[in-house]
Amino acid sequence: MLPSSQTWARLLSTVFPFITLIGTIGVFLPAFGWFPALGFQSFSLEPWHTLLSTPALGTMVAKTLFTGIAATVIALLLALIFVVTCWNTRLWKATERTLAPLLAIPHSALAIGVLFLLSPSGFVSRLLSGPMEWNRPPDILTVNDPYGFSLILTLILKEAPYLVLVLIAAVRQSPVTRLLTVGRSLGYTPLQCWLKLVWLQLYPKIRLSIFIVLAFSLSVIDVSLIIGPALPPLLPVQILQWLQSPNIEMHLPAAAASVLLLGLVLFAAVLWMATEFVIKKAFKSWLTAGYRGNSKALMVNSGRSLWLFTLFTAVASLLFVVVWSFAWRWRYPDILPSVWSLKVWGRYFPRVIDPLFTTLSLATASTVFGLALSIFFLEALPQTRNIRKNLVTSSFYLPLLLPQMTFLLGIHTVLLTLRLDGLWITVMLSHLLFVFPYCYLNLAGFWRQYDQRYTQAGLLLSGSRVKTFIRVKLPILLPSLLTTLALGIAVSTALYLPTVMMGAGRLETLTTEAVALSSGGNRRVLALYAVMQQLLPVFFFATALLLPRWLFRHRKDMLR
Template sequence: MAAADTSTFSRLVRLAPALTVLLLVAPVVAGLAGAAAPAFGWLPVLGGEQLSLAPWVSLARTPGIAEMLLLSFTTGLISTALALAIVVLFLGAFADSAAFVWLKRLLSPLLAVPHAAAAIGLAFLLAPSGLAMRLVSPALSGHTTPPDYLFPGDPFGLALIAGLVVKEVPFLLLMSLSALPQCQADDRRHLALSLGYSPVTAFLKAVLPSLYPLIRLPVYAVIAFASSNVDVAMILGPSTPPTLAVSVVRWLGDPDLSMRFMASAAALTQLGITLLALACWWCLEQAIRWCATPRLTDGRRNSGQRLGSLLGGGLTWLSVTLLGASLLGLTLWSLAAFWPFPSAWPTPLTLANWGRALPGLLPATLDTLWLALAATVLATILVIGCLESEALNHRSMGAGATLVLYLPLLVPPVAFLYGLVQLQAQLSVAPGFMVVVLGHCLFVLPYVFLSLAESYRRLDPRWTQVAAGLGHGPAAAFVRVRLPLLLAPIATASAVGIAVSVGQYLPTLLLGAGRLTTLTTEAVSLASGGDRRLTAVYALAQLLLPALGFALAIGLPRVLHRQRRALLT
């Protein structure tokens, strides 16, 4: 264009992508470098002063290493495939139904449940002495003492997969819901229905091929998380041996400091196994596309309809029910005095656990809140800056830039966080609030971007053009038109950001030197003490904050725009 836009606003906005890339890439790369050096024997403070492959040799000789790798790999891929299948089948089978509306309403609270809380709840539910067994004991099962079966913690990682699936289904569903309008899903589906296709088939053949590319990166993020997560695997995964990520954290925490070398090699191996899982998934994608393309046009209108809707409906509700029952279990435990097997209801109910927790709960809640707000505000500003700069430049970010945004989600945190702490010490950056905020931003920003990008990009550019035609420059158009129109998605993205920040454990602990006490650091250190009642109290508190965020995100636009019908749909 002839008229270059050089206002302060535009210059600031154009800075955002560079800042964002710096914020996301620098720590990950530096952290990986910090892990790579000891992996090849270099860590002078521990006497490692020459490069060697010894850490890799001892890693290869570790008993059970093959099982660990296999477990990380399979649980990551299987849980992602299951979660994706559930979401796709559900969307196909129930797109216009009341069930769909209900699930949409449940989505935000489900997303608010931190992974650790969900896993703890699930373990409370499914263990031999858990709520599920208590409900059928002794009347149906005949057990007066808990049976001795191996679940959770089964050697195949089934409990772990279940725990991952119940948390990933809501996430993938959210991502799909925000992508659906972009591929005119409703029109396509209705067209296919009118051509005689059954609902599931219509969705699979007419919508999915366009939907999948839009949710591919979130799916990759899920694979990366599932193959490398520590908290869920510790609670629900097997122990002989555990997944690789759990072992990495254990080795990094081993009092024998010479284990750090092998642990660093294992951290890099974790990165490798995650990349391998992603590569396998990509191959699967290609294979499925190759097999499925001819079938799209084979004219069959009922392929898999009954099975699809049965599975889609059944598994979705099973996931939701499991999660709901887990939360109920957490609530009961937080109110329980001694609660012996097989009674399914704790008597007497007591508030003593909450009373015991309260003195610590309040300051932890405040710290958590400030951290979450600071990280989310920073992340949201940067994300909006990136998206606004796209709009100003009439060009979306390239594939490389998009990949950068997802980098912290694709690189396992155990692979770079410890190296990052090393860097922090090297630069003499005092541990504390600001560092932790930046650390949280690493994980908050990608999720805020995921949640906001589609709505932002979909906003009709003519709104800005109308504003310009009426004499308003880019800054005024942004503040007076784009922001108000995008209030609801921005609020939702912020709530997602808050939920992500609240759930952070390792970054808070490592970058803050443990000085910042959040609900999650409290919950985790209490969980290490095995006090289930207090753990339940903190897990619930941990969940309450994000839930509040989501409630605000839904309520605030409704209040502010209560007279504006077009913005409430």
């Protein structure tokens, strides 16, 4: 790399965090009544008065906090139960294989699946209808329930696998076998070894991801629209409704509510850290009190079953989406459709093509940019061993740690003034804001694992940095680049809020269409969109997996 490239990289690396911060700070102006582009030119507390007089604001705030924190805590517990009970089992390996495609599927598609599974007329209820002698769906609030339990469940189904994925990576970097051997030789049961030795060393490695999950769960919109409480909605959904109200003055309380949402996320993060501190104190003596534990096969087995059940529920709900897309008549309490048909695909598929191409173009463009930037930064920025201690790289994760609604609204305010909303390029760049950190997070791991001696050998042989980089390093890292590409495409495909806000409703992606249709009356067409949402990322993950196998079919060491 040229000497100046480092300067460039430093400069460029501040762009995303800067934009995010501008957005976050920018939202404070309209929140206090200043939005010249809309003709509001004086500061006032009026938006806050409007916000505070909103019916059921307290309930909304409390429920938003409850669902977000509950989903994070339970997802983390599930992930903990998974690593503790499933390590070194076949289930672990099965999980490793199913996780990437499962995670690639957009939240909204999963939410639609859970809706089909759990609603009073859903599959579970159909199964029960025989023994319970139900002719009509029971009058029970299972989805869109006022406490948000169905929302929590959906978030868990998505976030627990994410945390498990992060944990599996952390486990690979930790001397788990040896820790278990030492602990057991000191008389501790494997379960106690996991809790007292392994988990405590894994936790710091996944902490960043936990905060990402927390911020996401507190500010999620699309899932909440599909399966969350409706009366009143959660705070993020209410903000979106205000932004979309014909009453332009509602922009201001929406901005105020975004500031409130930011406060909620920060509050939850502080609460989380305080809890960490308290638990650490409380368990300090427990850690060294010498309790060896009893091996309880029941506990281990129920832990495994719980995880199996989680995976099964997620996969099952996705399958029902597929079934629905082939159903013509499927009345309650039929367990399977009474009339199967390709009519839905035949009739509605042509309409999917446009959103499909928009999705694809946004996803590939933002991912290619994200990948290129990540590679540039990884090559040009000085690498420190500890990512978390590096201020620049840790600031890349800001868009994932702050509530989307808050900083996107701030950015939107600026874009609106510059008349840059509604353009394909704007939406693509807003996707990049989220795609890039995931690309970087993913690639950085592979980059660190790369054996520098290959590059040194290449340099000695070719004498050219560029040549070595292109001919040696990139091909060796090709499988990693491809999985990162698939990840980036999955992230972009799943994005709802940036597409809706920055696209001014003009750009329709599979996800925005699916969310819009989820309030409509045709479950089969909804299923069709959700199936497409699933297929797209799965296709890219399969390609990322299979393409290197074919390319390197005569290079055994590349396929390890």
